[in-house]
Amino acid sequence: MLLIMSIFVIYLILGILYESYIHPVTILSGLPTAGFGALLTLMLFKLDLNMYGFVGLIMLIGIVKKNAIMMIDFAIEAQRKDGKPPEQAIYEACLIRFRPIMMTTPQH
Numbered sequence: 001m002l003l004i005m006s007i008f009v010i011y012l013i014l015g016i017l018y019e020s021y022i023h024p025v026t027i028l029s030g031l032p033t034a035g036f037g038a039l040l041t042l043m044l045f046k047l048d049l050n051m052y053g054f055v056g057l058i059m060l061i062g063i064v065k066k067n068a069i070m071m072i073d074f075a076i077e078a079q080r081k082d083g084k085p086p087e088q089a090i091y092e093a094c095l096i097r098f099r100p101i102m103m104t105t106p107q108h
Contacts (some may be wrong), residue, residue: 003057003078007031010065027068034064067101 007028014024038057042049049057073101074093078084 003061006058007061014069018076023072027065027072030064030068031061034060068097070101071097077091 011024011028012053014027015021035057038053039049042053047053071090071093074097075086075089078089079086080094082089088098
């Protein structure tokens with residue numbers, strides 16, 4: 001329940017930040033896949049979702065959200081400045097922001 005409430009608060013904050021209803025959905029759209037992958041990995045290694053796993057899940061949500069914000073910000077700026085269509089703007093954002101995202105993502 002706490003996890004769902006925190007995602008809702010994140011949605012509200014992103015909605016206020018972007019002054020939009022759709023951009024927070026775009027940013028948070030990667031969370032279900034990431035969460036499913038984390039739970040599948042725990043099941044694969046026959047581990048329980050204990051406190052350490054839950055903290056890791058919360059960190060994963062933060063990392064996925066940060067990466068999506070970096071790409072969406074870049075794409076919105078490209079749309080506003082250069083007048084690019086959304087598909088081209090997000091494609092270029094993914095290409096250009098990939099290296100900075102990988103450099104700021106903790107790797108253990």
